[in-house]
Amino acid sequence: MSSSRSGLQFLIVIHFGAMNEPSGNRPIKASREIEGARAPVNLERRIRQHVIGPVHGWFAACTPGLEPVLLAQARTIGLADAAAIQGGVTFVGRLGDGHRANLHLRVANRVWMRIGAFSARAPEDVYREAHGLPWEALLPAGIPVRVQATTANSRLFGSGMLGRPLLDAIVRRLRSLGLSVPPLDSDERIVDEDADEIEEGLTRQILLARLDSNRLELSLDSSGQLLHRRGFRISHGGAPLRETLAAGILMAAGYDGSSTLVDAMCGSGTFAVEAASIARGLPPGRARGFMFQRWPSYREPAFNHLRRQTEGEVRARAGHPILSRDNGTPVLDIARRHAKAAGVFGDITFENNDFFQAPAPVGPAGLVVLNPPYGLRLSTGSDDPVAFYRQVGTRLLEVWKGWKCAVVAPSPATANALGLRENGRLQIANGGLRVIVVLARC
């Protein structure tokens, strides 16, 4: 038995013979049969039977460290049997629940639908079991499918043993139904499992094959582009936080829109925009598309209904102040444009001031968040990050007494230098860097 862990990717492009126009948002007609199939196949019936009808297992993936926050939100939006595991949250539900998860989960990176799990000790097992899955009802027409495979503690590894039989099974099943499949793309790349997730956008349908202890689990990506891409970021102001991380930090700090929020070093305004979305109950996925909209099972009227239900719960304005401050004028302009694009400009007050000079706002204490630059340069001219964080901590204790705070720090030494009475810490990956988020009361 091999104890190695490895990752591989394979790409195939599947063209459905009778459906090679992108399905886009168009539902497939109920009576449609696949032209050219040796035995006519009622595709619609298969879609209902295998995809629309059953309850599926789902996995919402998040940045490790944010699982408890994701779990709390999954429960709030009513996802059934939600449970946190390493790297995300599992739940069960029908397609509509997967749609809700994509639309509403603020912290999830991707939502996977589990489509099969079986024992795989030999390539023949992979082929036989995978051939039995209803790929014709699952895979989107006209979109390349990328198999992303990982193996651990298993007999099978590498493309020949796992990827090939899997792809062969898909291709042969589709061909047997009269669906044309072009040759496999021979481009195979090793996945760096430590790197950030691969950005495939809506141009790739990712099929995840996870083999662990000789059990193969297959999942389809229902999201498309990673979910931190909300669809309204226009320009990067320096080093923006991912929206999913900003939302996760706010929620971990207890922000729910019922108190004042200040981002004292706002850059492109990610915290403020996410805070306004939370305060108003705006779905994070409101301005973007999803891979499930390309699936043969997608029904536009049902998804529109879900969106309309959501609109009924949105508040017209945030109920408490949200301040976005920075000492750089150009970056504040980016933050303003970002907020306008997100439809929350009226909820945020933008202020050009310096954290080390400006007072806390008048009124009840709330939450102050800080994501300082990591390439640090003090007003004194020193570039010692530990000294900078000590200065930040001192300022928080002097000027922000009674406020809750969340500060992103690039290392244990800088986090400790804050000198705050901590309620907890988050350890998360931000753009390839492991950062510490200190949660405290000043």
Ligand SMILES: C[S@@+](CC[C@H](N)C(=O)[O-])C[C@H]1O[C@@H](n2cnc3c(N)ncnc32)[C@H](O)[C@@H]1O
């Ligand atoms: C890492 S960026 C923040 C990125 C932001 N979280 C986002 O998502 O775009 C740090 C920001 O802190 C601002 N900054 C640095 N020192 C500051 C100070 N003393 N007062 C106010 N803002 C400051 C910089 O202008 C920069 O925009």
